[in-house]
Every structure is written in C-alpha cells, then in structure tokens.
Amino acid sequence: AASxxxxxxxxxxxxxxxxxADANADLPPGPGAADFSLALPAPPRVALLTIPPRIFPCRTTPENFPSVLAADPSAGLLLLHADQGRATGPTxxxxxxxxxxSWRPLVAGYFVLDAAAASALPLPKPELIAHPGHLGLVASPVxxxxxxxxxQPFLGGDTAYLLRFSSQVGEWVSKSVGYPLPARPLSxxxxxxxxxxxxxxxxxxCLLTCDPFADAPALDVVPLPDGKALKSKEAWGLLDKYRCVGVSAGKLRFVDMYRNRNSNGAAQISVWTLADYP
Structure with missing residues (x-):
C-alpha cells in the first residue's frame, strides 16, 4: 500500500x-496528460514541483526561472509564474x-495548478498583472x-485596484477599492x-486583507506584533530570510528569527498567531 x-x-x-527528452518520458504531451508532477516527501525533506518545457519554454537562468507564487492547500491549488519566452513586440x-x-523583455505567463488533476490552467491576459509579488490565490470557502x-496600489493615493480572476467567470475584472495605508511602498x-x-x-x-469574493471588497489593516514594524525599505530584500507569514493548523502565523545579543548570538525564533479574524 502507498504511504x-x-x-x-x-x-x-x-x-x-x-x-x-525527459518531458516526453515523464510527462507525455497530449490530451489527458499530466501537466506537472509533485512529490510529497515527509518533512524536513523539500517537496519539489516538476514541470515540462511546454509550461516553461525558456532556459532557466538566475534572472529568469519559474516560481510558485502562492498556494491554497485546502483545495490543492498552486499559482505558478512561468514566463513564456522573449517578447517579439510591444505590450x-x-x-x-x-x-x-510598453516594451517588456519577456512574455509573462501565470498558471493555476490543480494537484488532484495534475492540470495547469494558463491565466488569460497575463500582461494585466503589474507585480507578481502582489498576486494571490484562494479557494472559494463555499x-x-x-x-x-x-x-495594485498607487503610492500616495487613497484608492487601489483589485484585479480579480474568478474561475467561475473566466476573465479579469478590475475593482476600485479604498486603500487604508499612508504613502509608503508596500513590500x-x-x-x-x-x-x-x-x-x-x-x-x-503590516498585512492587508480582504474577502476577494465580496461584491464590494474592503481592505483591512492588520499590524505586525508590537515592536516588529520597521522603517520604509529598512532591511529591504533581506527580511524574507528571517521572517515569514504563513498558515499552520488553519491559523495565520508570523515567524521572526533573530540573534539574541545576550546569548552569545544564539538564534531565537518567535511565533505569533493571529486571533480569530475578524
């Protein structure tokens, strides 16, 4: 029996x-074929997603590589960013x-991966996406x-755009929403x-949150724990090595790793759990 x-x-x-050559052997093309494979070894081993060149046709380089942007484990869904090659014309x-x-060097590509079906759905009009770091995926709770x-926030503005793609609608819809933060770039x-x-x-x-399924989505601000907020662009590009926000046992958790100056530089890890929201 399988484990x-x-x-x-x-x-x-x-x-x-x-x-x-490997793709033809491991992930055969054609109707009904798997679009990817995902092995799930027990932790602390790392699970690795494997995709064929028809999903990412570029040569992998330090500057251009596919990446998993987001996941909703409750539905077995992954959001994959995989550019589709060099652009041959303007966007x-x-x-x-x-x-x-505008002129963009690469043709953007985004896919929703369904782990149960091993299928990859390419999202339409990927050029509408402004920044993959602000792109998320969530399964319907009902x-x-x-x-x-x-x-898509505007620096200094009191409104932002929420660009939404619903699997039920099948197209992008942009909605103006109130933006509750002061003028500062959102990392x-x-x-x-x-x-x-x-x-x-x-x-x-901080965190910003909303119900993207609502007819009139409203953004709420959830601050970081006391003493954890930094100045704008402080530790820019480094924080994701020491901090993370994720879901564990159905709860949203903030993890911060730092050096304790009073313990010979020993690493300290603190975890905060968000109380039931809202």
Whole structure:
C-alpha cells in the first residue's frame, strides 16, 4: 500500500524544469496528460514541483526561472509564474481605466495548478498583472472554484485596484477599492490564503486583507506584533530570510528569527498567531 501523504510539507518555490527528452518520458504531451508532477516527501525533506518545457519554454537562468507564487492547500491549488519566452513586440493594454504601451523583455505567463488533476490552467491576459509579488490565490470557502487577485496600489493615493480572476467567470475584472495605508511602498512579500480571505504581506510593516469574493471588497489593516514594524525599505530584500507569514493548523502565523545579543548570538525564533479574524 502507498504511504499516506504527510500532514504538512515544505514546498520548494522554484520548480524543476524537465528537458525535452525527459518531458516526453515523464510527462507525455497530449490530451489527458499530466501537466506537472509533485512529490510529497515527509518533512524536513523539500517537496519539489516538476514541470515540462511546454509550461516553461525558456532556459532557466538566475534572472529568469519559474516560481510558485502562492498556494491554497485546502483545495490543492498552486499559482505558478512561468514566463513564456522573449517578447517579439510591444505590450499593449487597452482596457477601461488602463491604457499602456510598453516594451517588456519577456512574455509573462501565470498558471493555476490543480494537484488532484495534475492540470495547469494558463491565466488569460497575463500582461494585466503589474507585480507578481502582489498576486494571490484562494479557494472559494463555499462550493467550488477559486479567485486569483492582485492588489495594485498607487503610492500616495487613497484608492487601489483589485484585479480579480474568478474561475467561475473566466476573465479579469478590475475593482476600485479604498486603500487604508499612508504613502509608503508596500513590500511585495507574497500573498497568503487563510479563512477564505487573501492577506497581502509586508514583512516590515503590516498585512492587508480582504474577502476577494465580496461584491464590494474592503481592505483591512492588520499590524505586525508590537515592536516588529520597521522603517520604509529598512532591511529591504533581506527580511524574507528571517521572517515569514504563513498558515499552520488553519491559523495565520508570523515567524521572526533573530540573534539574541545576550546569548552569545544564539538564534531565537518567535511565533505569533493571529486571533480569530475578524
């Protein structure tokens, strides 16, 4: 009998990309074929997502590689960023409230992966996504389906756009929402799904949360624990090595690792759990 799946796993954020020869052997193309594979070893071993070149056709480099942006384990869903090769022309966006003509070096690609079906759904119009670090995925808390959403704030503004893709609708819809934070860049430290909501994480400042399924989504601010907020851009690019926000046992938790100056520099790990919200 097969071993039962572990109750939790450590998922590597950078998938393995098969060569064309390996892809034909391990993930055969064609209708009904698996789009990816995902082994789930018991922790502390790292689970690794494997994708074929038809999902990521580029050569993997330190500057261009696929990455898992978000996950909702409650539904076995992953959100994958995988660019689709060099751009051969300009990016043109012409939607109500958003017109853009720009040159981007790569053709963006985003996929929703369903672990149960081993299927990868490419999201339409990936050029509408402004920053993958503000893109999240959450399963519907009632019934089937999911929502992919990106928060697009404007520095100094009191409104932001919430760009939403519903699996039930099948297209992107942009919604203006009130933005409750003062003028300061929101660090793109990822988006977490918990309790049917999305949580935009700034490891130096706070969390923003909303119900993306609501007809009129409203953003709420959840501050970090006392004494943990930093100045704007303080430890920029380093905090994700020492801090994280994630879900454990159904609860949202903030983890901070630091050096204790009173214990010969020994590492200290503190964990805070958010009380039931709201």
């Amino acid at each position: 039962p799946a572990p109750s939790w796993v450590i998922l590597g954020s950078v998938p393995r990309v098969l060569s064309a 043109i966006i012409d939607t109500p409230g958003h017109q853009e003509f 019934g089937e389906g999911y929502m992919v959403a990106e928060l 793109p430290n990822g988006v977490v799904a918990c309790s049917g909501r999305l949580w935009w994480v700034d490891l130096s400042w």
